[in-house]
Amino acid sequence: MVTDAARTFGELLERHEREIFAYALRLTGSRADAEDLYQDTFLAAFRAWPPPRRDNERAWLYRIATNKAIDGSRRRRATVSIEDLRLAAPDRDGITVVDVANAVRRLPAGQRAAFVLRAVEGRPYREIAQALDCSEEAARARVSEALKKVKVAVR
Amino acid sequence: MSAAVGVVAEARERLAARARREGLAAVGYDTVDSPVGPLWIALGPKGVAGIHFGSGPSEGELRRLIRLYGPGIVPDRRTTAPLARELDEYFEGKRRDFDLDVDMAGLTPFHVRVLRALRRIPYGALTTYQRVARQAGNEKAPRAAGRAVGANPIPIVVPCHRVIASDGTLGGYGGGLDTKRRLLALERGEVPSGGWLKRDQVN
Numbered sequence: 001m002v003t004d005a006a007r008t009f010g011e012l013l014e015r016h017e018r019e020i021f022a023y024a025l026r027l028t029g030s031r032a033d034a035e036d037l038y039q040d041t042f043l044a045a046f047r048a049w050p051p052p053r054r055d056n057e058r059a060w061l062y063r064i065a066t067n068k069a070i071d072g073s074r075r076r077r078a079t080v081s082i083e084d085l086r087l088a089a090p091d092r093d094g095i096t097v098v099d100v101a102n103a104v105r106r107l108p109a110g111q112r113a114a115f116v117l118r119a120v121e122g123r124p125y126r127e128i129a130q131a132l133d134c135s136e137e138a139a140r141a142r143v144s145e146a147l148k149k150v151k152v153a154v155r
Numbered sequence: 156m157s158a159a160v161g162v163v164a165e166a167r168e169r170l171a172a173r174a175r176r177e178g179l180a181a182v183g184y185d186t187v188d189s190p191v192g193p194l195w196i197a198l199g200p201k202g203v204a205g206i207h208f209g210s211g212p213s214e215g216e217l218r219r220l221i222r223l224y225g226p227g228i229v230p231d232r233r234t235t236a237p238l239a240r241e242l243d244e245y246f247e248g249k250r251r252d253f254d255l256d257v258d259m260a261g262l263t264p265f266h267v268r269v270l271r272a273l274r275r276i277p278y279g280a281l282t283t284y285q286r287v288a289r290q291a292g293n294e295k296a297p298r299a300a301g302r303a304v305g306a307n308p309i310p311i312v313v314p315c316h317r318v319i320a321s322d323g324t325l326g327g328y329g330g331g332l333d334t335k336r337r338l339l340a341l342e343r344g345e346v347p348s349g350g351w352l353k354r355d356q357v358n
Contacts, residue, residue, distance in 0.1 A: 007221055008228040009174065010184065013167065021163045035166040042170055046179045049226055 005051045012051060013042065016061050023062065026116045027069045029101070037072065041065040062117075062131035070109040103153030107146055114142035115150060171231035181224040183234025186210045190246050190341075191334045194311075198235045199224060202256030206309050208330035216308050223261050242311065248341065251278035253312045262308075268292055269303035276317045279342040283321045305329060311338070324350035 006012035017038070024037035041064045048064075051057045104112055110132065117128045129139040174180040182199040195212050197205040197220065204223075205216045212220070220228055232239075237255060244250035257274070259267045272290035276282050288300035307315040310330060316338040320326040325346075328335035340346045 006226075008217070008226045009180065010229050013170075013230060017167060018160070018163055021166060031162065035162075035169070038163075038166050039170045039173060043173060043177070043179070046174060046227075 005054050005057055009042075009046050009049075012045060012057070012061075015054075016058055017042070019058070020061050020065055023065055023116070023121070024069070026120050027065070027113055028072075029105075033072070037065060037068055040068045040072075044068065056130075059127055059130035062127065063133050066110075066113045066131045067133070069113060099154040100150065103150040106153065107149060111142055111146035111149070114139065115146040118143040119147060119150075167230060168232060171229050172233065174227070174229055175231070175234070179227050180229040180231065181227040182220055183229060183231025184212070185230060185232045185235040185239065187235075187239045187242065189242060191330065191337055194242065196235050196238050196242070197228070198238050198255070199258050201258040201260060203238055203253075203309050203312050204258040206311055208310070208334060215306075219261050219308065238312075245311070246341065255312070257309055257313060265291060265293065265299070266303045266306070269300055270307060270309075270313050273304065273307065273313050273315050273318065276314055278314075281317055281319055281339075284318055284326070285321055287318055301326075314338075317342075319350060 006015060020041055021034060021038045024034040024041070025031065028034045028037055041061060044064050045051065045061060052060050104115060107115060113132060114128060117123045117131055118125075123131075125136045125139050125143075128143065129136045132139055132142065134142075171180060171183065175183075182197050182204055184195065184197040184205075186193050186195050188194075192208060193210045195205070195207040195210060197203070197212070199220070204220055205212055207213055207216055217228075241250060241253050241255060245253070257270070259270055262270070268291040269287060272287050275290070283297075284301040284304065285294075285297045287304060288294055288297040291300055291303075293299065304315045304318050305327060307313050307329065310316065316328060316330075316335045318326065325332055325335055336346050
C-alpha cells in the first residue's frame with residue numbers, strides 16, 4: 001500500500017524516530033554515539049527534504065543512518081558497549097554477548113550494518129538492500145560474510 | 156519501554172535545537188496537560204501559531220502552518236515552554252491576560268478583525284456573536300462572525316469561550332461545551348446550567 005509521505009519534520013520524527021534510534025543504538029553500541037547518529041540522520045533528512053513516498057520513507061531513513069554510521073566509523077574506532085549489545089544479542093548456546101560484541105566490533109562498518117539489520121532486526125533483504133544502497137544479491141553476500149566472520153570469531 | 160521513550164525524547168530535544176540553529180525549523184510544538192485535557196500547542200516566529208484541544212492539530216490548522224512555514228514544524232518543548240507556562244498560570248487563576256503575541260498570518264482580513272475583537276474581551280466578561288460582528292466592522296454578519304469565532308485557531312489565548320448566544324445560552328465551542336463551561340467557571344465562578352438567561356449579564 002502506498003501512503004502519503006510526511007509533510008512536516010514532526011510527522012517524519014513521530015513516525016520513525018524510535019525505530020531509527022533503536023537501529024542507531026544497535027549499530028553504534030553506545031547511547032551517546034546513537035544519539036549523534038539519530039540527530040545526524042534526521043538533520044540530513046530535513047536538509048534533503050522532501051522524503052520519498054511513505055513506503056520508501058523508512059528505507060530512506062535507514063539508508064541515511066547506515067551511510068552516516070559508516071562515515072562515522074571511518075572517522076573513529078567504533079565501540080560496542082556490552083550493556084547495549086545485551087539488548088541486541090541475548091546469550092545462547094554458551095556464547096556470551098562479550099564474544100559477539102568482540103566479533104561485531106571487528107566487522108567493517110558496512111558488514112556490521114548488514115549483521116544488525118539481518119541477525120538482530122530480522123529485516124527482509126529487500127529492506128537491507130535499500131538501507132545499504134546496494135542490490136539484494138550484494139546485501140545477501142554482505143550478511144553472509146558478516147555472519148561467517150562472527151561465527152568464526154565466537155567459535 | 157518508558158525509559159527508552161525518555162532517551163529518545165531527550166535526543167529529540169537536542170535535535171530540535173540543532174534544527175532551529177540551522178534555520179531548518181520555524182515552528183515548535185508540544186502537547187501539554189491541562190484541566191480541560193491535553194492541548195496541542197505551537198509557537199512560531201510571530202507568536203502563538205496554534206492551540207488545539209487534543210494531542211494533535213486539526214488537519215486545517217496543520218495545513219495553514221505548512222502553507223505559512225513549510226515543513227519545518229517540529230516537536231520542540233523548549234520553544235513552546237513560554238506558552239506552556241502562561242497556560243499553566245491561566246489555569247491556576249494567576250494570569251488574566253496572555254503576554255505572547257498571536258500569529259494570525261494566513262487568515263482572511265475579516266477573520267483577523269474578529270479575532271482582534273475577541274482579544275479585547277476582558278477576563279471573565281461575556282459578549283455575543285452580534286457584538287463581535289459589530290466590532291469586526293460587519294454588524295449585519297453575526298453568522299459569519301460566528302463561523303470565524305468557531306474557526307479560531309488559537310482558543311483560550313484568543314478567548315472565544317467568552318462569546319455566548321444573544322439569548323444568554325452558551326452557544327457552541329470547538330473544544331466542546333463542557334470545556335467552554337469549565338473555562339467560564341474558572342474566570343467567573345459558577346456557570347448556570349442553562350447559561351445566562353438574563354441578558355443584562357452579557358456586556
